Amino acid sequence: MTVLDQMLAANHEFMKHLPTEYACPTKQVCKYPKRQIAIITCMDTRLVDFLEPALGIARGEAKMIKTAGNSITGVFSETIRSLLVCIFELGVKEIFVIGHEDCGMMHSTSQSLIENMTARGISPDAIAMIKTELEHWTDGFEHPVENVLDAVHKIKANPLIPKDVAVHGLIVHPHSGEAEVLVNGYEA
Numbered sequence: 001m002t003v004l005d006q007m008l009a010a011n012h013e014f015m016k017h018l019p020t021e022y023a024c025p026t027k028q029v030c031k032y033p034k035r036q037i038a039i040i041t042c043m044d045t046r047l048v049d050f051l052e053p054a055l056g057i058a059r060g061e062a063k064m065i066k067t068a069g070n071s072i073t074g075v076f077s078e079t080i081r082s083l084l085v086c087i088f089e090l091g092v093k094e095i096f097v098i099g100h101e102d103c104g105m106m107h108s109t110s111q112s113l114i115e116n117m118t119a120r121g122i123s124p125d126a127i128a129m130i131k132t133e134l135e136h137w138t139d140g141f142e143h144p145v146e147n148v149l150d151a152v153h154k155i156k157a158n159p160l161i162p163k164d165v166a167v168h169g170l171i172v173h174p175h176s177g178e179a180e181v182l183v184n185g186y187e188a
């Protein structure tokens, strides 16, 4: 059975037992985040179905933006674009950058990525096209705590982000779920 088959079988079961509140239009979860927050976090598999319960975030309450290493890579990067939609169209008033201990991006280097890409047949021309940005991104990631502080700083310094949006920085443990506040956006 392929992963797709497994998903479709799970979907079939899910639809059969869909909780009634999901199907009832008056009880449907709104697309606007109820708690008016956006969370930028890592794509780490250990955070799937874990980060939200660890912080008491329920379905319908937050916008979740996930990337490798929750970094901010540019003034109009994909993450910033998502934040602009969150803030200007979906009512988001607070941003949480949430990194985690033992982030895989600490060990990822441009050199190993390029070697693996080359081994899989990616052309040197294509690699040359992204090499500088790739180096800046992967080799610039030294520690998850510093990376959260850097991301918070970049969001706050971004001229596209309104000054009244609170930007918080947290770090969580991927096994215990324990969260530590690095930047309290209410005090900044």
Ligand SMILES: [Zn+2]
Pocket (backbone or CB within 6 Å): 042, 043, 044, 068, 069, 100, 102, 103, 104, 105
């Ligand atoms: Zn990570």
